[in-house]
């Protein structure tokens with residue numbers, strides 16, 4: 001977690017053969033972000049055709065996969081991110097986009113069947129208010145305060161209306177990626193790489209990401 005190196009030791013279960021037809025860069029851009037999107041939209045979100053799905057942080061590394069998967073699942077998709085990423089989210093298929101610096105989707109009065117939250121900073125009560133009856137809110141990443149609320153209050157909040165508010169604990173490993181790899185190989189799904197940096201320029205890569213400019217993935221190349 002969080003390291004960059006030419007040589008690493010990992011458990012064998014963390015490894016998989018690189019899928020046929022994929023470059024190293026594409027394969028590197030897929031595992032964690034792809035698993036988050038797959039589990040958030042399909043396995044745990046159980047997105048159905050015609051549902052309203054919101055991806056908060058939709059212009060980032062995981063969000064770009066989540067928007068595409070939700071569209072493939074037949075949902076009407078809203079992507080939320082900063083102004084620089086609105087066009088990018090539209091290009092991925094988002095039907096509606098919201099600039100989080102100008103609009104708080106939790107106060108808009110609109111309700112969603114599934115909210116996948118990659119940048120959770122609101123209260124669990126606010127998220128409950130943005131869910132349609134029987135809707136699901138999945139916390140993936142964001143503030144610790146929101147995480148604690150989701151863990152402590154999530155199981156009871158919204159229960160009367162069948163709403164589910166909980167943490168998505170992402171399972172990693174090759175077997176969890178197979179469906180998404182197949183979609184990539186079938187050409188139904190894009191891996192968008194915004195920039196590539198050599199290992200020697202990791203600080204620049206992280207700065208670019210941290211400043212909020214990256215649309216899709218930033219890949220570090222070991223030469």
Ligand SMILES: NC(=O)c1ccc[n+]([C@@H]2O[C@H](COP(=O)([O-])OP(=O)(O)OC[C@H]3O[C@@H](n4cnc5c(N)ncnc54)[C@H](OP(=O)(O)O)[C@@H]3O)[C@@H](O)[C@H]2O)c1
Nearest residue numbers: 057059060061062063082100119140141142168169170212
């Ligand atoms: N639950 C788990 O098991 C698990 C496992 C692994 C990772 N994670 C978490 O999953 C998340 C993965 O995200 P990622 O890889 O997609 O990160 P990312 O590429 O950094 O994307 C996050 C996106 O959210 C945007 N954003 C920031 N604040 C926002 C706000 N208030 N409202 C809406 N969007 C906002 C960011 O835009 P800006 O550039 O403007 O900031 C960025 O485009 C991380 O938080 C990570 O910690 C969770």
